[in-house]
Amino acid sequence: MKLFGSYTSPYVRHCRIVLTQNNDKFEFIPTDYTQSAQQSPTQRVPFLHDGEVQLTDSASILRYLRERHQQPFCDDVADFDLFCLANTALDATVNLFLLERDNITTENSPYLQRQKDRVHSILTELDQRDWPQRETYSDGQLRLACFLSWAQFRERINVADYPRLQQFLLGMNHQPWFANTHPALS
Structure with missing residues (x-):
């Protein structure tokens, strides 16, 4: 493979x-x-x-x-929705990051400002939820953690602005399989 x-x-x-x-x-x-x-x-x-x-x-x-491995991928609609929410925020943030490299910023485009606002809106919504601190995580939770970690690494968001998400990410960072794949280790 x-x-x-x-x-x-x-x-x-x-x-x-x-x-x-x-x-x-x-x-x-x-x-x-x-x-x-x-x-x-x-x-x-x-x-x-x-x-x-x-x-x-x-x-x-x-x-x-x-x-x-006969494992579920987003085993219920709530987890699939979380996966989609995290993916929407991730896609928007990655696009903003890459466009910024070409000097295309939110100041130049109302559409890009809407993308930035979308990310904040999703993070605000997700920060209202309770997040697990365990060793088994769903794919929706893994996608969210990968997004938060990458966005923090690339200085796209300040995760401290979202205290529950910050605690969730801190817990994930204690998992060896998550910590050992951090982008800074490449």
């Missing part, structure tokens, strides 16, 4: 966590923008090759990895 991606990608990190938790043998192949544009129709990472199986999105990769 080959997982293509970057060490800093939160989408790739989520896949790496599941692979590690399940003790799956895999080869991680560092992949940049040019390589992903040539090797994946989505022109992004992660993508996975496992024999005849070729997947091009982290959600399909996660479902595949879970099914291989």
